[in-house]
Structures are given as structure tokens and as C-alpha cells.
Amino acid sequence: MAIEQTLIVVKPDGLIKSLTGNVISRLAEAKLTIMGAKVMRVSRELAEKHYEHLKDKPFFEELIMYIMGEVHKTRRVLALVYQGDNAITKIRDVVGDTNPEMANPVSIRGAYGRITTTGVFENVVHASSSPEDAEKEIKLWFQPDEIIEDLYPVKEVTLKNVKKLVWA
Ligand code: DAT
Ligand code: MG
Numbered sequence: 001m002a003i004e005q006t007l008i009v010v011k012p013d014g015l016i017k018s019l020t021g022n023v024i025s026r027l028a029e030a031k032l033t034i035m036g037a038k039v040m041r042v043s044r045e046l047a048e049k050h051y052e053h054l055k056d057k058p059f060f061e062e063l064i065m066y067i068m069g070e071v072h073k074t075r076r077v078l079a080l081v082y083q084g085d086n087a088i089t090k091i092r093d094v095v096g097d098t099n100p101e102m103a104n105p106v107s108i109r110g111a112y113g114r115i116t117t118t119g120v121f122e123n124v125v126h127a128s129s130s131p132e133d134a135e136k137e138i139k140l141w142f143q144p145d146e147i148i149e150d151l152y153p154v155k156e157v158t159l160k161n162v163k164k165l166v167w168a
Pocket of ligand 1: 126
């Protein structure tokens with residue numbers, strides 16, 4: 001048994017096509033535990049850190065615009081953390097190949113993804129591809145108090161003069 005965590009992001013094409021319900025239903029096939037979920041805006045800084053490994057690729061700038069929602073004019077994604085036995089492989093199986101045209105048609109990317117005329121893989125979801133990537137990505141996308149359990153070591157800090165919104 002290898003208990004793993006994984007970051008899933010339903011990308012802006014998934015949101016604009018109202019596929020969030022379908023995606024979550026398909027992810028349920030992996031029989032994992034959902035540990036965190038939020039709808040959020042992806043900043044350029046987050047996008048560039050998340051796709052750091054692809055920064056030399058010709059499609060990098062388009063990829064950044066895509067994940068930020070600039071392409072679909074919907075600046076929202078749904079970020080999820082799942083945990084369970086072999087979570088990474090199980091989720092990647094349900095998600096399918098990176099290239100939606102090569103992906104198994106019954107996988108999420110095979111069913112709902114497409115390649116744009118400019119060559120970007122609009123593949124609906126991101127899923128971590130190794131435990132190391134998962135840790136890096138979860139720490140990048142989520143704060144400890146946004147996840148139901150402390151998945152990684154945490155520390156307490158005292159912040160001074162931090163402005164924060166509360167319900168009026
Ligand atoms: P994955 O998302 O399956 O982990 P990745 O990390 O290699 O794949 O790439 C991240 C994203 O970049 C991928 O979801 C879609 C895009 N991408 C990767 N390779 C591409 C290519 N050859 N052409 C166009 N887009 C690509
Ligand atoms: Mg990847």
C-alpha cells in the first residue's frame with residue numbers, strides 16, 4: 001500500500017464547458033478521498049511556477065494563457081486534492097494521455113479534450129504525475145488550512161499587520 005496525494009485541476013475549458021460534475025464523477029472511479037477543493041483564479045506567477053518544467057517549450061506562453069483562463073475568457077479553475085492508495089497512477093489512468101487525440105476515448109481527456117488549431121492541448125484536467133510533483137504542486141496551490149488534514153509538515157508563524165477580509 002502506498003498512500004499518495006495528488007493535485008487535480010479542472011482547467012478553464014472544463015469549467016466553460018460545464019464539465020466539473022462529469023469530471024468529479026469520473027474521478028470517483030479511483031475510489032480515493034477528497035481532501036481539499038476550491039474554485040480559484042490562476043495568477044501568472046502560479047501558472048509559471050506550475051509549468052516551470054515546460055518553460056523552454058514553444059507552446060509555453062499559450063499554455064500559461066490557457067491555464068489562466070485568458071483563452072476561454074473565464075478566469076476560474078477548480079483545484080482538488082485527492083488522497084489514497086496509488087492515487088497518482090489511478091487518477092492518471094482515469095484522466096488519460098496528455099495528448100487528447102492519443103488518449104483512450106473513455107478517459108476524461110479522450111472524451112472531452114481537443115487540440116486547438118494553434119496546437120495547444122486543451123485537455124480539461126491537470127493531474128500530478130509523481131509523488132514529488134504532487135507535493136510541490138499541492139504546496140503551490142493550497143495553504144495548509146485549505147486541506148482537511150496536514151498532508152505535509154506545517155509550522156506556526158505570527159504575522160503582524162496582515163489585512164484580511166472577514167464577514168461584515
Ligand atoms: P501532463 O499534463 O499530462 O502532466 P505535461 O506536464 O507534460 O503533461 O504538460 C503539461 C501541459 O502542457 C499538458 O497538459 C498540455 C501541454 N502540453 C504538453 N505537451 C504539449 C505539446 N507537445 N503540445 C501542446 N501542448 C502540450
Ligand atoms: Mg505534468
